[in-house]
Amino acid sequence: MRLALARLPQIVMTLALLSLAAWLAIGLMPGDPASLALMSDPRLTPEDVARLRALHGLDQPLMQRYLAWALGLARGEFGYSRLFAQPATAVLWPALRSTLVLVGLAVGLAAVAGVALGALAAARPRAGRLVDALALLAQATPSFWLGILLIILFAVQLGWLPAGGLPGEGQSALSFLLLPVATIAFGQMAAYARHSAAALSEALRQPWARSARARGASERQVMFRHALPNAGVPLLTLLALDAGSLVSGALVTETVFARPGMGKLLFDAVMGNDYNLALLALLLVALVTMLATLAADMAQHWLDPRLGDG
Amino acid sequence: MTRLRIGLVLLALLALAALAAPLAQHWMGLDPFQPDLFTRYEPPSATHPLGADELGRDILLRLLYGARVSLAVGLAAALAASALGTALGMWAAWRGGWVDAVLMRLADGLLALPALPLLVLLAAVDPAKLGLPRGEAWTDMLRITVILVVFGWAGVARLARAATLSVLATDYVRAARALGVTELWLLRRHVLPGIAAPVAVATSLAVAGAILAESVLSFLGLGIQPPAPSWGNMLANAQEAVFAAPMAAVWPGLAILLAVAACGLVADGIARRSGD
Numbered sequence: 001m002r003l004a005l006a007r008l009p010q011i012v013m014t015l016a017l018l019s020l021a022a023w024l025a026i027g028l029m030p031g032d033p034a035s036l037a038l039m040s041d042p043r044l045t046p047e048d049v050a051r052l053r054a055l056h057g058l059d060q061p062l063m064q065r066y067l068a069w070a071l072g073l074a075r076g077e078f079g080y081s082r083l084f085a086q087p088a089t090a091v092l093w094p095a096l097r098s099t100l101v102l103v104g105l106a107v108g109l110a111a112v113a114g115v116a117l118g119a120l121a122a123a124r125p126r127a128g129r130l131v132d133a134l135a136l137l138a139q140a141t142p143s144f145w146l147g148i149l150l151i152i153l154f155a156v157q158l159g160w161l162p163a164g165g166l167p168g169e170g171q172s173a174l175s176f177l178l179l180p181v182a183t184i185a186f187g188q189m190a191a192y193a194r195h196s197a198a199a200l201s202e203a204l205r206q207p208w209a210r211s212a213r214a215r216g217a218s219e220r221q222v223m224f225r226h227a228l229p230n231a232g233v234p235l236l237t238l239l240a241l242d243a244g245s246l247v248s249g250a251l252v253t254e255t256v257f258a259r260p261g262m263g264k265l266l267f268d269a270v271m272g273n274d275y276n277l278a279l280l281a282l283l284l285v286a287l288v289t290m291l292a293t294l295a296a297d298m299a300q301h302w303l304d305p306r307l308g309d310g
Numbered sequence: 311m312t313r314l315r316i317g318l319v320l321l322a323l324l325a326l327a328a329l330a331a332p333l334a335q336h337w338m339g340l341d342p343f344q345p346d347l348f349t350r351y352e353p354p355s356a357t358h359p360l361g362a363d364e365l366g367r368d369i370l371l372r373l374l375y376g377a378r379v380s381l382a383v384g385l386a387a388a389l390a391a392s393a394l395g396t397a398l399g400m401w402a403a404w405r406g407g408w409v410d411a412v413l414m415r416l417a418d419g420l421l422a423l424p425a426l427p428l429l430v431l432l433a434a435v436d437p438a439k440l441g442l443p444r445g446e447a448w449t450d451m452l453r454i455t456v457i458l459v460v461f462g463w464a465g466v467a468r469l470a471r472a473a474t475l476s477v478l479a480t481d482y483v484r485a486a487r488a489l490g491v492t493e494l495w496l497l498r499r500h501v502l503p504g505i506a507a508p509v510a511v512a513t514s515l516a517v518a519g520a521i522l523a524e525s526v527l528s529f530l531g532l533g534i535q536p537p538a539p540s541w542g543n544m545l546a547n548a549q550e551a552v553f554a555a556p557m558a559a560v561w562p563g564l565a566i567l568l569a570v571a572a573c574g575l576v577a578d579g580i581a582r583r584s585g586d
Contacts, residue, residue, distance in 0.1 A: 014419050022428075025435055136578075140571035142522060144529050145563030148549050152556045163552075248424030252526055256549070266427050267530065270434045282431060285424045293422065 003298055011290045015283055016070075022282055023066045026275045083274035091265065091277060092284060099254070099261035103246045105177060106184035111239055113185070114192025119223055121193065122200035131193050138190030147183045147256035154179060164257035180257045184250065188242060195238055199231035206230075233303045237296045244292025248285045314579025317514075320572035324565075328377035335371055342371035343537050354557070363558055364547055373561055376539040381569065383451050383534075384521035387458035391520075392513040394459065395466025396505070400497060402467070403474035414471065417464035425461060429523060432457045433532035447538035454533050458520050466512045473505035480504075507584035511577045518573035525566050541566050 044052075060068075072079070078088045121128035155163035167176045203209060204227050212222050251263025258264070262285055269278035335342060345367065352362040359370050402410040433454065477483060483500055491499075527533035528542025536543055541562040548559035 014422060017419065018423060022431060025431055136571060136574055137567075140518070140567050140574055142525055142563055142566050142570070144526065145545060145559070145566065148545065148552065148559045149563070151549075152552050152559060156552050156556060245424065248427045251426050251430065252529070255530065263427070267430055270430055271531075278431065282424075282427050285427055289424045290422055 003301060004294060007294050007297075011287070011294070014290065015286060018286055019070065019073075019279065019283055020066060022279055023069070024062065026279065027062045078280060079276045081269070081274055081277040083269060083272040083277060088277050088280050092262075092280060095260055095262045095265040095281075096284065096288070098259060099247055099250050099263065102177065102180055102254070102259065102261060103184065103243055103250055106181045107188060107239060107243050107246065109181060110185040110188035111192055111235075114189040115196045115228075115235070117189070117193035118196025118198075118200055119228070121197035122204060122227075123219065123223060128197060128201075131197060135190040135194045138186055141187065143183055143187055144252045144256050146186060147179070147253055150179045150183060151256070164259065166260065176259075180253050180259060183253050183256075184246065188246070191242075192235065192238070196231060196235055199234060200227050203227035203231045233300060236303065237300045240292050240296030240299060244289040244296075247288045247292075312579075313575045314583060317572045317575030317577075317579055320568060321576065324377060324569055324572065325381060327374055328381050331371070331374035331378060334374055338368065338371065340368045340371055342367050342375055342539065353555075361555060361557060363544070363555070364551055369544075369558060369561060372539040372544060373541070373565055376541045376544055376562065377565065379447070379451060379534055379538060379540040380521055380524055380542070380566070383454055383458075383524045383540075384517050384569070386451075387455045387462060387520040387524070388513060388516035390455070391459045391462030392466045392509060392516055395463035395512075396470045396509050398463065399467035399470025399472075400474045400501060400505070403471045403478065404493070404497065404501075410471075413467065417467050420461060420464040421468070426526070429457060429461065429527060430530065430532060432460070433527050433530075447534065450534045450538070454524055454527060458523055462516055462520065466509065466516065469508055469512050470505055473508050474501055477501050477504035507580060511581045511584075514573045514577040514580065518570045518577070521566065521569050521573070 080086065081088045081091045084091045117131050117134070121131040151163045154161045161175055161179055164179075165176065167173050200223070204222065209222055209226055212226050213219075217225070247262060249263070250261055251267055253259075254261040254264040255267055262281060266278060266281040266285065269275070269281055354361045361369050363369055363372065398413055402413040435453075477500065483496065486496055486500060524533055524540065525542035525545070528540045529546045531543070531546060534540035534543055536547070544562040545559060548555070548562065551558055
């Protein structure tokens with residue numbers, strides 16, 4: 001609890017600095033709302049554009065506009081998305097939910113497969129080299145390339161699964177999730193396999209593992225009843241940390257599979273000059289990432305009281 | 311040891327392939343930048359060993375030229391980030407006090423942020439508003455390199471700081487100080503060799519990360535702009551053509567995989583050799 005209280009001001013500070021930096025970066029991007037209006041209606045004269053700029057305060061200095069925007073945010077005014085012509089929150093929540101489902105499934109799958117591989121590597125040193133090689137391969141595979149390869153194989157050549165998008169009426173949501181989940185899980189699985197192999201083989205060498213064997217426990221019992229719970233704490237932390245960074249890392253996978261999640265939303269917002277939405281999406285993703293880190297730290301302290309109530 | 315060797319040989323081969331691109335172009339007698347609509351999506355043949363892309367350009371030659379861009383950006387960004395990170399980390403550890411506090415809070419802040427969305431946001435900045443010419447291949451490369459350095463130094467700085475602190479606490483540093491050496495000499499002669507191994511590991515991982523990041527940004531259309539080839543933007547074009555030429559999507563990704571795996575092997579090899 002004390003950890004959370006200590007961390008919250010830090011999170012708020014980081015978000016404030018991030019929003020300022022992003023606001024300045026956006027000031028350097030092509031096009032402002034008035035020039036976009038000019039593009040959509042060529043009959044606008046330069047005087048009209050100047051009037052529009054003055055009306056919406058676009059002729060004010062960047063810093064003043066930032067302060068006005070930040071004050072609005074503090075009052076709970078999140079503004080509108082230009083691209084979707086909807087309140088920004090109405091666009092953000094479904095996207096966040098979609099990403100959380102995708103990342104949750106992928107991390108779950110990767111954790112089960114990774115720990116299984118890690119246990120195999122720890123129990124059989126010969127399999128360990130294979131797991132090592134697999135981990136190296138999986139970590140070097142660009143996720144967007146893997147996604148394209150999966151699309152080519154399962155959607156284009158075999159025609160078993162959809163290439164992307166969202167399920168329509170009467171289509172199963174699972175078939176649309178399968179390929180993106182596999183894409184993310186493959187890369188994550190490697191990291192979990194490596195970490196759990198190291199943690200488990202370390203645990204199997206501990207005195208308590210030896211005494212469990214001396215009491216007549218089978219190798220399997222030692223592995224799953226004794227070693228796994230002990231090696232589990234750092235693994236759980238890793239999982240929570242990953243889940244946070246994956247919410248933003250899913251950007252590429254979501255783009256490849258045309259899934260309207262947080263990452264794709266942010267990308268589309270940046271590309272479509274929808275700067276209010278881009279800013280909010282960035283802040284939301286940063287918030288989720290930092291909260292996941294906080295949750296990881298809190299879980300670690302809760303599971304391992306030796307660390308103290310930091 | 312063997313890992314280090316395999317990784318270095320792989321990297322050297324890739325670099326050689328990148329350097330040999332104009333030679334291969336001369337030898338094959340093809341122009342990888344000139345569209346040829348009669349050879350669109352041509353399957354592999356004697357003239358086009360890996361086939362031709364959506365504008366009829368030879369895929370093998372574009373891969374070789376793409377290697378120049380991808381490797382140059384990856385190496386430049388990672389080396390600059392790690393030089394900056396090492397210098398700042400050593401400074402923070404040596405100076406202590408508020409310099410240490412400010413630098414490390416900044417590094418923590420950068421590391422806590424979601425990297426990819428920020429990269430996308432920064433990559434979308436219009437170079438023309440900063441007074442740089444737009445649409446030239448070298449400005450794209452410079453832009454991506456600078457962005458990757460801005461985000462890349464923090465991890466190395468943390469590592470270099472921790473390593474420097476442990477070296478500064480050793481008896482031989484105290485002995486050297488007692489002998490009256492200057493602080494600069496101390497840092498160069500004792501600290502830098504002492505932290506070289508972890509920094510080298512971090513640097514080779516940073517090269518891998520930079521190559522991946524460049525390919526992601528170019529894939530998303532925010533990095534190297536066509537017609538200049540990079541492995542990332544070649545994949546973006548290939549994704550449009552999964553029906554017409556599925557194999558065109560295989561080669562650029564394979565090249566990225568090889569480069570990244572080579573860096574991973576080098577990092578692993580150095581870490582094992584230095585006994586971590």
